[in-house]
Each structure stands twice: as structure tokens, then as C-alpha cells.
Amino acid sequence: MTVTIERNGDIAIVTIDNPPVNALSQAVRQDLWNAAETLDADPSVRAVVLICDGRTFIAGADVNEFGKPPMPPHLPDLVARIETAAKPWVAAIHGSALGGGFEVALGCRFRIAVPSASVGLPEVRLGIVPGAGGTVRLPRLIGPALATEMVTTGTPVAAQKARSQGLIDAVVEGDLEKGAIDFARSAIDQSLPLPLRQRGVPAVDATFWETTSKAVATRARREDAPLRALACVRKAAEADFETAMAFERQTFLELRGSPQAAALRHVFFTERAAPRPPELAGVEPRKIRSAAVIGGGTMGAGIAAALRDAGLPVTLVERDEAAVERGLSNLRSIFEGSLKRGKISPDVAAERLAGVTGTTDYSQLSATDLVIEAVFEDLDVKREVFSRLSTVCRADAVLATNTSYLNPEQIAAGIRHPERFLGLHFFSPAHVMKLLEIVPTAHTAPATLATGFALARMLNKIPVRAGICDGFIGNRILKVTRAQAERLLLAGATPQAVDAAMRSFGLPMGPFEAQDLGGLDIAAFQRKAARARGETPFAPIAERLCALERFGQKSGGGWYDYAKGDRTPRHSDIVADIIAGEARETPQREWDEASIIDCIVLPMVNEATKILNEKVALRAEDIDLVEIHGYGFPRWRGGLMHYAEGRGLAEIAARLDEFAANGLAEPPCNHFENIGREREIPLEKGSN
């Protein structure tokens, strides 16, 4: 039994217990249906409290059932059954009431929640719309404007805000079950509100739908579900309840089978599997109760902020007092930024900062569990840091380097207990970006590696294991992206056309705009180091721009010109002249959007395939996560390799051959077809 019924006088308590997140499996739906029948037939019951065991209220439809044949009772019918029950139901929410879970709560006559709870309809994040009346009941409860915001963004709403918006009827401090019983008992003595199906939708002004549609389309870029969700809310406002329900169901079923939904489902499963790689099953991570960061620059301060956000006490080590002060001031700016954006309260900001100790004294790290080095990218400097750490720190303390392109093996060479060392490659800004590349050396112990993954869970990051090579997974592919972008310029495309094409593919920014934002100097510095190693990096135009100190927005120009105080990229005659000069020997051709995209994305797939063949990445899914969380690859495309599989490897190989024949890309690598996935991602055919 996933559902049990208890009594407290004339109030029945229906409890769902379906770990881990009380999803609405067929068994739960059936048991809830049976409970509604039983309680309707029981004259001693006057109201019903619906509550859940475990960490959360119902988190939604059971995604594990996706792909199985639909089994009754279907969720829309169950919600209607609860809504039309003879006794009023009160949803008592802790954790999250999401998707189908919140739709069940909307079927209840009342909703109450503990202060830490949240409610939401996140279906658009899975490429679908709510399928059990969410878009039809929500505008009846809170009006079309707020309903639109919720269903088109999928963002959950925290309890207090939910109360002020009318999503829930009360926030209950203390014991939820007792609070719900008391609430139910007082409610039945008053006149009951109408069930949502019987209420009307408040009117909006004439321009609302058009204005909102434009805003949603801009935000969604090429994602289908948000606009389809908006259409459902509009239908709810303009048609009767049953017509709107049918429209929503039809939309839900259409989207459920779409490639975008398949891609987003793939990302959902992949993200949840990432923190627990099968090869580390049963390996116990070390306990992390305290941490230190060496280096308080942008990266070090970002890492320290991420550690503080996870509640760890942090020691920030710098080489002199002035640098300690700068580091602490960098951290202060980060917390002030979070405060300004309303992410944390003044008290929390103060508490976060108070948990950081700045020092120049390494001996203060003798009891620290984890030390992350984020100093200047110079091998000798880093080796010096680790030689000090390996004498000062406990033998079982985990020591990590945040290097982005030096070899961790060389950084760790000669340290004591090299089994406790690994690379933890954060992405900037480290307190914001989700991706964490975890890079073991040949000596890294499994427990150290497992600690890297456990840390990612603590920091709410997406961990991906990467082998050692120049750039690990992400920056190695980025190098190809940038080289291809320059090849396109040499072959007749403009920076504007390349950036526009990549934006239209779904990236937030094109490769040139992104370089102008981040600064061209870091890559120039890395190319210099590569040349010192005897390599010949390909960036002929970027090199010319850097020689002119055109480093991007910060220097007033890079690939584009910028007016003072204005970040709008403008055509640059200087850049156009440089391109024309460098392109003298290269045959010029016309480029359409699709060819530009292919000329950039398909060589990225080729590089990623090499990365897999070399076992620098263990799974195609890992590359998907790196691209989505580190480089803004469109989530709704499922990541680079999911996109490649959808496109067809044979077609991609043929396109790469064409580009290669024209000197525009490398030919496909050996074993190009070898990007098999470890886990089969079920294709949703129907359920719920």
C-alpha cells in the first residue's frame, strides 16, 4: 500500500508513502482513488487531509512510468475525483508540490504548507505542459498573469510568496499534520470556497496576450513548451472549463512525444545520475566539514563563496596581508551581489562572510578537511603551494587544484600522499556556474575521487569526471569551437553572421560575442603557454586583435567595437580589414545559417568523439552535461552528443568529410560511431 488512511475524530488523514519523492505512480493514483471512494462513503468523515511521508509532498507524475502504456486511473480523472469529492480535501505540503503533485493540490479545496515548502508547475523544463488541469485551474486561482509566469518559466514559488499570491491558503509553523487537522476542522464550520472548476478566470486587459506572447517567445528562444503553455492558459481564460481541459490534454500529449521533450527528459535523468557514477558505487567519500581556498582572486573568491553557500567554514589563504584583504573584499562583493539580487537576506550575507577566515599562515590548515588551490596558472607557483600543503595538512585531507589547463600530474609531482590529490575544475563565476570537472591523477584514490563527487552534491553542482588532457573536456571542445569560428571568417563569413547563427541554434551568445564579454587575453595567454610547449594553436585573427590590445568589452573593442558604457556589439572596420588581410589566400564562399552551424557544431562533435575514444570522458552523457552547464549549449537539444545522435552520425561524418575536403575542418576521427551511451533513456510513449 502506498496510501494509508487514519482518523482524527471527523477528519481523515490520507498519507502517501512512495519514496523517494512520492511520485504519482499508477499504484499511488489507484490508492488515492480508492481512498476518495472510501471516504466519500463514510458519513463519520467531514474533511480529508492529504499529506505525504518522507522528504516531500508529491513531486509530480512518475517519470519512471514514461514509456509504459497508460494505466488508469489517469491523473486528470484522479484530480477531478478529489475536486468533486463529497468532503473537502486539504493538501498539507512539505518539501515540494510539483507538476502533477501540485495539480493534485489544486484539486483539493484547500492548500496549506510549512514555511520551507514550495509549489510549482515545472513541466516546461521537461518540454511538456501540465497535463492534469494545471493550466486550467491555476488562472482560476491566481489570475492569468501570475499563472502564465508560473507555467511558462516552471519556477517553483516558496511558501510565503505562494501565500501572498493566493496559491496556498495558509503557512503552518510547527507540526504540519496537526496544523492541517486544525485547519480542516475550522474550515468545515465555515462556508466552503467553490472548487476551482466552478470558478471563472479574472479578466486581463486587451493587450495582455500579445505582449506576454512576445516576452515568452524571447525568453524561450526556440523552446516550444513555454509558448504552448501560454496558449493553454489563454484557452482557460477564453473557453469553458471542459474545453480548456481538452485543449491542455491534447497539447500535453503532442509535446510528450516531441524531440525537445525527449532531449529535456534525457537531461533530467543524466543530471540526476551524474553525482553517483556507477564506477564509484560503494566507495565511501571522506567527510568534508571544513575547507580552505588558496588564492582570493576572482576564481578563488567564487569557490570560497560556493563553499560558504554550502555551509562550510572556509579559510582563505593568500601570500600577504594586502592580498588577504583583496580576497576578502572579492568575497564581500559576491555576497553583496547576492543580497542585491534578493537571493539572500542581510543576516545571511553577514553570516556567510563571518564564516571566512583570511590568513597568510598555512599552518592554520592543519585540521582542514579539503583545500582547493586557485592561484595563478603557473606550474612552479602551484607546485610550491602543494609542497607546503602536503607537509602542513593532515594525511587524509583532500588537496585539489582548480587548474584549467596545466597538468594536474605535474602539479602534484612529489607531494606526500598523492592519493589524496585531484583536480576540481570550477567554471567562472564559481559560485554560480553548475559544472564541476573532476580530474583524478594516476595516484588519486577512489575515496578521494568519491569525495569530489560528494562535494559537488554539497555545492549543488553537476560533477563530470574528466581525464587529463589540454583543456580537459570542456575547454578542449571550446578550442575547436573558436578555431572553427575563425575558419569561417577566413572563408567569407562575418562575425555578425556567425554569432547570429549560433544564437539561432540556441546558444545564449555567439562565439565572438562571448569572447568579447569574457576577454580575449586569457586565451591569448593560454596560446602563448601552448606555443612554449611546442604546439601551434590556431587563432590567426584573435592574435592580431590581441596585438592591438583589442581584448573585448573591457578594452572598448574586440571582435566588435563598443561605444563607451554600451555593451551593444557594433561592426568594426578594423576587424573587417584584419579578416580581409588574413583571408587573402582562402577561397571565399557564401554562408547560410545552417552551414555556419554545421561548420562549428559538427567539428565539436568530432572532438568530443575523440575525447570519448581516449576515455577523457567516460560517457557521452558527460559531454552533454559539460556543454549544457559550462557553455550554454541549449538544454532542449539534450547536449552535444544527444544532438549528434538525433542528427545521425553517418550524416555528420559525411558533412565533416565535405568540410575537410575544403580545408574547413578535420575529417571525422576513427570510430566516429563510437559514442554509445551507457544507459538507455526511455522514450515516453504514454502514461499517467
Ligand code: 3H9
Ligand atoms: C508531471 O508531473 C506531468 C503532469 O503535469 C501531468 C501528468 C498527466 N518521478 O532530484 P533528486 C527521483 S511531470 C520519479 O536527486 P532532490 C530522482 O530520479 C513531473 N522519480 O532529489 C532521484 O532518484 P534516484 C513534474 C523522481 O531532493 C530521486 O527521486 N515534476 C521524480 O534534490 C531524488 O531526486 C518534476 O519535474 C519524478 N517526478 O529534489 C519534479 N522526481 O535517487 C522533478 C525525482 O534513484 N523532481 N525523482 O537517483 C525534482 O525537481 C526533484 O527531484 C525534487 C527533489 C525537488 C522533487
